[in-house]
Amino acid sequence: MDVKALLRAHPDWLAHLESLGGFDLALPGDLVSELLRLAVPHEDVNAVIAARPEPGDPRWWLAERCAHSLVATMGVVDGPPPFPVLPELGPYFYVFVYLAALPHTRAYHRRLGVPEEVSWATFADLGRNMAVHRKRHGTGGLHAPDWFMLHARGLLFEMGRLQFNRAKLNRRVGQALESAGLPVGPGSPALGVHVPDFRGPMTPAACDASFERAREFFPRHFPDEDVRVVTCGSWLLDEQLARYLPAESNIVAFQRRFHLLDRYDGSDMMAFVFGGDAADLARLPRRTRLERAVGDHLAAGGTWYGRTGWLRF
Known part of the structure; x- marks a missing residue:
């Protein structure tokens, strides 16, 4: 080779x-x-x-x-x-x-x-x-x-149900948050939050505990970084999911934590939700509420998106 x-x-x-x-x-x-x-x-x-x-x-x-x-x-x-x-x-x-x-x-x-x-x-x-x-x-x-x-x-650490990584705000998100009156801008320190697979339900209590751990962990171990915001880019933040899932669902509760910014292509949702079963759109399984929501939306001619969200740290 x-x-x-x-x-x-x-x-x-x-x-x-x-x-x-x-x-x-x-x-x-x-x-x-x-x-x-x-x-x-x-x-x-x-x-x-x-x-x-x-x-x-x-x-x-x-x-x-x-x-x-x-x-x-x-x-x-x-x-x-x-x-x-x-x-x-x-x-x-x-x-x-x-x-x-x-x-x-x-x-x-x-x-x-x-x-x-x-x-x-x-x-x-x-x-x-x-x-x-x-x-x-x-x-x-x-x-x-x-x-x-x-x-x-x-750069990344697991804090219970969620993972957080040290990052800097990019130009687009930094300018949006600066325009919203936050004391940050492009290049400001931030944390990205991620929801790993195979880690059990993302219940509000589990997510609360992760955010609390992060608020203690990062200032202690990285005291020179003045982090004011946490950002998340994910299909989980597509607000269309709230049309199909009950208000008390874990995903909808997770969405409510964030202020949403732009949309972007969310095609990676299919692999996250269905794994290898995503290859045949005509035969998507409907085993869970989420699978039914995703499949039904596509069958009706809809499109899924990723969204960028932020919250104060």
């Missing part, structure tokens, strides 16, 4: 990687225990072990520099180019990149005083996103391999 030839389709990423020096790519000695601790699904464990790269593997150069990219930008909000999806590398290539970087992430967490239970709950999202990949595609792999960059670089 000519790795650099493969990367020429991603010139910015290749230039970034080539600018980095070497890196001591140390993989766990007890790989099985590490995978299980990271909640890697049992049906993936043997396949991950079989795919372990070794020095001399054409992918080794790339794995070294990917891990170096993560470690070199540890804790820095403005990050490196995202990892692209490259099937030619195999379904588990980025799993090994993250395994090599995680000791450095753990050390960073310890320097910040992050509790061990928060660290390991956060790292377990690696296994969760392997489960998401199987849910959507029916095969082993790591869903959205660039997503775990936030975790590995010490």
Whole structure:
């Protein structure tokens, strides 16, 4: 495999990687225990072990520099180019990149005083996103391999039911909030909130507890960041859902927390809601109220959107 030839389709990423020096790519000695601790699904464990790269593997150069990219930008909000999806590398290539970087992430967490239970709950999202990949595609792999960059670089933390990542307001959202009279603008520190899959109901009580933990956690561990707002970009905030779901539903309650801004394409909703069943729109299952809502809206000629929302922190 000519790795650099493969990367020429991603010139910015290749230039970034080539600018980095070497890196001591140390993989766990007890790989099985590490995978299980990271909640890697049992049906993936043997396949991950079989795919372990070794020095001399054409992918080794790339794995070294990917891990170096993560470690070199540890804790820095403005990050490196995202990892692209490259099937030619195999379904588990980025799993090994993250395994090599995680000791450095753990050390960073310890320097910040992050509790061990928060660290390991956060790292377990690696296994969760392997489960998401199987849910959507029916095969082993790591869903959205660039997503775990936030975790590995010490930017995202799991706070119970919800996850929060350190961020900066982009120009569009920052200008909108500035116009609304908030003491923020483009580039202001903020938190992004996320609702991970396979984590149980997003009840109002569970979400309240997550927000309370975040309000305590981030000022304690990042005292130099004056965070005033939390933002969320998700199909969960499409207000059309309230037409189909009862007022007391968890999703509608979650929506009510936010002031809504713009709409954007929400086609990723289908994979979140239906997994692999989203492939055949004519035969969408109707097993839950949410599935019935999504399917019925589409059958009536409707369109779903993502929405950006914000709330005061």
